[in-house]
Amino acid sequence: MHGFRPLLGAAVAVALAAHLAAQNAPQTPAGQYTRADIEAGARIYAQCVGCHGVNGDQIANVDLRRGQFPTVVSDADLVRLMATGKPAVGMPPFTVLRTDEVTTLVAYIRSGFDAAGTAVKVGDPGRGEALFSGKGGCATCHRVNGRGSYSATDLSEIGVMRKPDSLQRVLLDPAGAMIPGNRSVRAVTRDGRMLRGRRLNEDAYTIQLIDEQSRLVSLVKADLRSFDVSPTSSMPSFETTLTADERADLIAYLLSLKGR
16 A cells, blocks of 8 residues: 555645646636637648638638628527528538537637737627616717717727727727827816816817817917816726626627728
């Protein structure tokens, strides 16, 4: 029996080392696919190159690398498309792929064909729209297709301008992802009147902003006592107020906004 003790000790040491390695391994943030998923998806995508091309842009109106599809928005849409195919345009159903293989292929597409990139999960746009108007409170500041407030940027075409990882950064860290031109401003005129709002345009002599009542205001710099640009964002972080699944749904809705 004594001969088993060194073997047992070695087994315990290996198990402990594996446990510590798992604890110290980089954790994939909630709402993202893992690096292993993306790398596995890259290998599976080799089956798709014949039709879609290395860069995913050989099919008209489809650019997989850039996430541009005529009908697909959510990850579930992608899964359904691979399951059913599109026989009318020559795309067969991929029934030979296991569920986990389909997941990795979606991850690779969402990474922008970058095995070292970030692959953000994209949820349901219908649920995301409800969050936008409800729990998320986005409509109190943002405007979409002619409805909503002017106090923050108009998001009617945000799905054309932003990718999933960019939208996720804004939801988690609004200040870090803020565009300089969209910063909040505070102006005080020479007669003591104070205005707060969002800067729209500025040149050497004038400033145009949308004030807190959603009114367009043009100010002459020579008439101002002070003018300050906020270094922080007025938008709150949704890291704790929305779950990872809710953020995925909100991202899906924002991606669906491509103008009228």
